[in-house]
Amino acid sequence: MFKRSDITFIIVPEKGRKTFEFKTSTTLVWLLGLCCVAVLGILPLGISAYLDKHGLTQKIVQLEQDKALLLEQVGQIEQLEEMLVRLTRGNDQLRAILGTPEALDEAAAQPHGETPYISFVQRLRWGHVHTVPTLWPLRGPVIRPFSEERPSVVIAAAAGSLVQASAAGQVLQVGYDADLGYVVTLDHGNGLLTQYGYNARLLVDVGDYVLKGQSIALLDEGRGSRRPGLHYAVQEDGRFRDPSRYRLWM
Known part of the structure; x- marks a missing residue:
């Protein structure tokens, strides 16, 4: 059998006050010491894990923001592409409608029944687009x-x-x-x-x-x-x- 070994702690207050003492086993002291060492060893790991998690959370938030921004930019690009298509189509229609100045003058000289859109054509030719529907x-x-x-x-x-x-x-x-x-x-x-x-x-x-x-x-x-x-x-x-x-x- 192991012989019990105790450690006595004495607390001496200042100014002659009554001292305090208490005994505890050496084994308990060793266990408390080991627990302290374990806590001191694990604590940095916990702090490091928390910081890593916080950093990952920040990265996820940043990625979500980047994703939203990218989707917005993609939407803007699609709108610009659609606008470009409409402008291209409008330009082609204008060219087809107006043709050459000689062809337009010839069309203007024809009878009314053969020039159904001459008012429209003349307005576009002279830049009065705001009055054309x-x-x-x-x-x-x-x-x-x-x-x-x-x-x-x-x-x-x-x-x-x-x-x-x-x-x-x-x-x-x-x-x-x-x-x-x-x-x-x-x-x-x-x-x-x-x-x-x-x-x-x-x-x-x-x-x-x-x-x-x-x-x-x-x-x-x-x-x-x-x-x-x-x-x-x-x-x-x-x-x-x-x-x-x-x-x-x-």
């Missing part, structure tokens, strides 16, 4: 194309969508029609008119001058089997034209 009134697919029987297009969009003026001009007519709902007609000068129907509310009055892209109405919710969509028509010198022929960009 090249802007689509709202973003959406055409669900009813232009035809001789129905000389307008219907552009699908959500109810309450803002309808924009496709070109600068003066408000010629506003009112309610039994078939088209609230309608607004814009006069762009020299016999060029645009008409916007199937609206729930009009934002302009007769005589107002509107800019290209200015909001002029709010689209209605549709009636019966008709889904929400804008009635959009273009007239040139009293004749209805296909609005898509004027469109150069969204």
Whole structure:
């Protein structure tokens, strides 16, 4: 058997106060010492692990931010690519419409029936693009194309969508029609008119001058089997034209 070995600790206060002493076994002292050594050895490892975890967390946050920024930049690039495609298409359409100056002068000299878009062409030639309805009134697919029987297009969009003026001009007519709902007609000068129907509310009055892209109405919710969509028509010198022929960009 092991002989018990004790250690006595004596505490001597200052100024002659009563001393304190207590005994404990040597084994317990050794165990306490080993525990202290173990704690002192493990503590740095724990601190290091905590710092590593904190660093990894910061890296994860930074990576998430970088990912979000990258996605935003990718979205911007896609928008720029889409814009470039539209501009390229518009440039090609302008070239096809305008052609050479000689061809344009020849077209202008032809009878009215053979030059259906001469007002449009002349405006573009002289830089009056703001009065040409090249802007689509709202973003959406055409669900009813232009035809001789129905000389307008219907552009699908959500109810309450803002309808924009496709070109600068003066408000010629506003009112309610039994078939088209609230309608607004814009006069762009020299016999060029645009008409916007199937609206729930009009934002302009007769005589107002509107800019290209200015909001002029709010689209209605549709009636019966008709889904929400804008009635959009273009007239040139009293004749209805296909609005898509004027469109150069969204």
